Amino acid sequence: MAHDSAQGPPKIQRLLQYTGLSVAIIGVWQALFHLGYLNPVLLPPPSRIALTFRDLLLSGDLPRHIGISIVRVLEGFGIATVLGLGLGTAIGLSRTLDRWTDLIIQVVKPIPPIAWIPLAILWFGIGEQSKVYIIFLGAFFPIIISTIDGIRQTDQKFVEVARILAVPRFKFVRQVVLPGALPAIMTGLRVGLMVAWMCVVAAELIAASSGIGYLIMDARQLSQSDVVLVGMISIGVVGKLMDSLIKLLEKRLISWKVAFAGN
Amino acid sequence: MSAATAASNLIIEKLNKSYQTKNGEVNALRGIDLAIQEGEFVAIIGSSGCGKSTLLRIIAGLENGYSGAVKIGGRRIAGPGLDRGMVFQEHRLIPWLTVQQNVAFGLNGMDPGPRDTVVREHLELVGLAGFAKAFPHQLSGGMSQRVAIARSLVNNPQLLLLDEPFGALDALTRIQLQQEILRIWEAERTTMVLVTHDIDEAIFLGDRVVIMSNRPGTIRKIVQVHLPRPRDRSSYDFVQIRKEIYAEFFAEAEKPFAYAI
Numbered sequence: 001m002a003h004d005s006a007q008g009p010p011k012i013q014r015l016l017q018y019t020g021l022s023v024a025i026i027g028v029w030q031a032l033f034h035l036g037y038l039n040p041v042l043l044p045p046p047s048r049i050a051l052t053f054r055d056l057l058l059s060g061d062l063p064r065h066i067g068i069s070i071v072r073v074l075e076g077f078g079i080a081t082v083l084g085l086g087l088g089t090a091i092g093l094s095r096t097l098d099r100w101t102d103l104i105i106q107v108v109k110p111i112p113p114i115a116w117i118p119l120a121i122l123w124f125g126i127g128e129q130s131k132v133y134i135i136f137l138g139a140f141f142p143i144i145i146s147t148i149d150g151i152r153q154t155d156q157k158f159v160e161v162a163r164i165l166a167v168p169r170f171k172f173v174r175q176v177v178l179p180g181a182l183p184a185i186m187t188g189l190r191v192g193l194m195v196a197w198m199c200v201v202a203a204e205l206i207a208a209s210s211g212i213g214y215l216i217m218d219a220r221q222l223s224q225s226d227v228v229l230v231g232m233i234s235i236g237v238v239g240k241l242m243d244s245l246i247k248l249l250e251k252r253l254i255s256w257k258v259a260f261a262g263n
Numbered sequence: 264m265s266a267a268t269a270a271s272n273l274i275i276e277k278l279n280k281s282y283q284t285k286n287g288e289v290n291a292l293r294g295i296d297l298a299i300q301e302g303e304f305v306a307i308i309g310s311s312g313c314g315k316s317t318l319l320r321i322i323a324g325l326e327n328g329y330s331g332a333v334k335i336g337g338r339r340i341a342g343p344g345l346d347r348g349m350v351f352q353e354h355r356l357i358p359w360l361t362v363q364q365n366v367a368f369g370l371n372g373m374d375p376g377p378r379d380t381v382v383r384e385h386l387e388l389v390g391l392a393g394f395a396k397a398f399p400h401q402l403s404g405g406m407s408q409r410v411a412i413a414r415s416l417v418n419n420p421q422l423l424l425l426d427e428p429f430g431a432l433d434a435l436t437r438i439q440l441q442q443e444i445l446r447i448w449e450a451e452r453t454t455m456v457l458v459t460h461d462i463d464e465a466i467f468l469g470d471r472v473v474i475m476s477n478r479p480g481t482i483r484k485i486v487q488v489h490l491p492r493p494r495d496r497s498s499y500d501f502v503q504i505r506k507e508i509y510a511e512f513f514a515e516a517e518k519p520f521a522y523a524i
Contacts, residue, residue, distance in 0.1 A: 160325055161355050163343045165369035165418070175368065179359045256359040256398050 052226040076135025088147025113138035126207040138199035139192035146188025150181030186250040273299040278331035290479030306469030314480025348420035354407035356399040363395040385413040405436035425457040
């Protein structure tokens with residue numbers, strides 16, 4: 001049987017398991033540098049990255065660029081969430097609407113958001129709108145697809161119970177369909193957020209004068225590999241924090257679910 | 264018979280139901296004729312696949328595409344209705360709703376005050392008043408099935424359909440719940456139709472035991488159980504009825520077992 005999260009190994013051991021691998025990789029990386037195996041221009045050591053991180057933090061460059069990217073992600077992801085949940089719910093509940101929209105969704109979905117960048121720049125210029133549009137496209141499809149799937153997974157047994165009890169449709173959707181779809185929806189949101197970060201960086205790499213993607217691109221042109229790495233790691237950390245926030249939300253919303261958590 | 268009694272009778276006439284499968288048409292039910300009186304407790308027994316659950320689902324209004332008639336109070340049923348409640352083999356409680364919310368699921372268009380009262384009364388009826396705020400995953404199988412029974416009764420149905428409701432429970436819990444449903448039946452006087460594959464359960468609960476045969480599902484025999492309740496499963500009369508029913512299933516069997524199939 002799987003351990004309950006309340007049981008399992010003690011706290012210190014769990015913290016060690018959680019951070020151990022990362023710390024070890026950084027340690028080996030640093031050691032390889034001191035042993036002379038690394039060319040610091042191509043791959044600077046962690047100590048150097050830490051110093052650059054501090055400098056960029058104190059100069060305000062890093063917070064500014066990260067902040068701009070976060071705002072873009074939140075805008076695009078926010079619009080994708082609202083439209084994805086709304087349309088996904090409507091399509092999930094209506095076979096007719098599903099038939100009307102299925103083909104267009106299936107055809108547009110596989111187009112990588114990056115392929116939209118040329119058109120986005122033509123339509124919206126290189127300002128905020130084009131980035132938000134790209135992010136929206138990237139996050140929208142995972143969210144709408146998982147919302148439709150989640151709703152379609154409604155247990156037929158509950159449908160029968162609701163029919164027997166003459167439960168009105170609206171109450172059935174609110175109390176059974178949507179809560180039942182929530183695990184799938186939360187997974188869609190997490191995937192959508194991940195794609196949103198890919199898209200913001202891709203959009204900023206190609207056409208931007210600010211944001212974390214621009215910071216990376218600018219540093220590449222100056223061969224500042226330490227700045228590139230600071231940018232990359234910052235994206236990773238911010239993405240992880242946002243994912244944790246959604247996970248926390250998920251845990252609070254889906255407390256009834258006794259899921260398998262690995263053993 | 265008074266007019267009111269006649270109005271809530273369940274009458275099944277010449278009921279046929281067949282399914283289309285890859286291998287052709289399968290007769291699930293053929294020529295079912297059955298009349299059930301108000302307040303009666305009828306147990307339907309048969310081996311698996313005899314169509315007894317299909318019969319119950321037709322009465323509930325969950326199945327269409329049959330020939331013949333199913334009438335309640337003289338009117339043909341057209342889909343599910345609040346005059347009929349149903350308890351399934353699995354409890355079918357909604358996992359993210361509390362016990363209280365699950366029971367209230369069937370109460371629609373009621374103000375919160377009266378609704379809470381009805382929910383509380385029904386949780387008391389099944390002996391779970393202290394578990395109103397619990398979630399289904401915190402309950403045992405027997406407790407979950409009690410909640411399902413409470414949920415099925417909140418609208419005061421005239422007819423309660425029980426589809427092997429204790430089939431998934433252990434033997435001791437099953438006997439407890441059989442006694443419980445008997446107590447509820449005596450208190451509420453709801454007409455009950457129980458589908459089971461447990462001969463003892465059928466005799467313990469039913470005024471009549473309807474024995475169904477396999478493929479196509481037909482009524483083979485109806486056994487009257489004229490025993491006072493609560494019934495003693497080891498009494499001579501009980502055992503005689505069990506032998507009689509047992510013989511219907513295993514005509515050539517050498518000796519009957521205490522528990523069946």
